[in-house]
Amino acid sequence: xxxxxxxxxxxxxTRGQQVTLSCSPISGHRSVSWYQQTPGQGLQFLFEYFxxxxxxxxxxxxxxxxxQFSNSRSEMNVSTLELxxxxxxxxxxxxxxxxxxxxxxxxxxxxxxx
Amino acid sequence: xxxxxxxxxxxxxxxxxxxxxxxxxSSIFNTWLWxxxxxxxxxxxxxxxxxxxxxxxxxxxxxxxxITRKDSFLNISASIPSDVGIYFCAGQLIRGNTGxxxxxxxxxxxxxxx
Numbered sequence: 001x002x003x004x005x006x007x008x009x010x011x012x013x014t015r016g017q018q019v020t021l022s023c024s025p026i027s028g029h030r031s032v033s034w035y036q037q038t039p040g041q042g043l044q045f046l047f048e049y050f051x052x053x054x055x056x057x058x059x060x061x062x063x064x065x066x067x068q069f070s071n072s073r074s075e076m077n078v079s080t081l082e083l084x085x086x087x088x089x090x091x092x093x094x095x096x097x098x099x100x101x102x103x104x105x106x107x108x109x110x111x112x113x114x
Numbered sequence: 115x116x117x118x119x120x121x122x123x124x125x126x127x128x129x130x131x132x133x134x135x136x137x138x139x140s141s142i143f144n145t146w147l148w149x150x151x152x153x154x155x156x157x158x159x160x161x162x163x164x165x166x167x168x169x170x171x172x173x174x175x176x177x178x179x180x181i182t183r184k185d186s187f188l189n190i191s192a193s194i195p196s197d198v199g200i201y202f203c204a205g206q207l208i209r210g211n212t213g214x215x216x217x218x219x220x221x222x223x224x225x226x227x228x
Contacts, residue, residue, distance in 0.1 A: 004156070033216070035218075042202075042218055042219070042220045043202060043204075043221075044217075044218070045216045056215060056216075057215075058215060058216075090157075100145060100147060100206050100216050101145065101159060101162035103159070104156075105156025105157050106156050107154065107155055107156055108156055
């Protein structure tokens with residue numbers, strides 16, 4: 001069974017630009033969560049999508065948004081990029097919403113904002 | 115921001131030694147999880163804890179859910195070189211109007227010297 005895949009794996013952008021990251025969950029998983037990992041703040045929960053609806057949300061500004069498609073694939077968008085948005089962005093999939101212990105993480109997308 | 119304080123931040127130990135790390139919070143968590151992250155990969159779940167006082171083992175790993183529900187510890191016995199990595203605690207906090215949130219600890223970097 002294929003694991004969680006994220007594309008692209010690496011990305012370089014400049015301040016003010018926007019970026020879209022993609023996550024394909026494990027087949028059969030309908031929940032996708034997104035996390036930001038930085039050396040200073042550690043791993044922080046962004047949001048969770050289930051059945052194309054945002055179910056849970058962390059404390060991030062509105063520049064961070066996401067969506068989920070009918071095939072459970074998810075995208076995360078960050079608008080008006082700031083230097084502090086440089087991070088490893090991880091997504092995780094789970095069979096159902098809120099089942100944190102059944103999350104499987106992808107390898108992440110490393111974003112560098114210049 | 116972060117609500118889980120994890121210690122120690124880093125550890126350097128000899129192969130064969132036991133390791134202990136812990137996580138504390140000012141909030142009551144409903145679930146405690148422990149993950150390990152290898153370089154270039156996403157976190158992988160090691161142990162999940164659901165009830166106050168619960169003690170669970172997974173091979174050489176043992177974790178406990180604190181009685182107050184505000185802390186947890188992870189022990190690794192007889193460490194081996196492949197134990198090297200970053201260990202994270204994580205917990206689920208149920209919030210009424212904003213949905214469930216999921217927090218990660220600050221991480222413990224473990225180095226095992228052969």
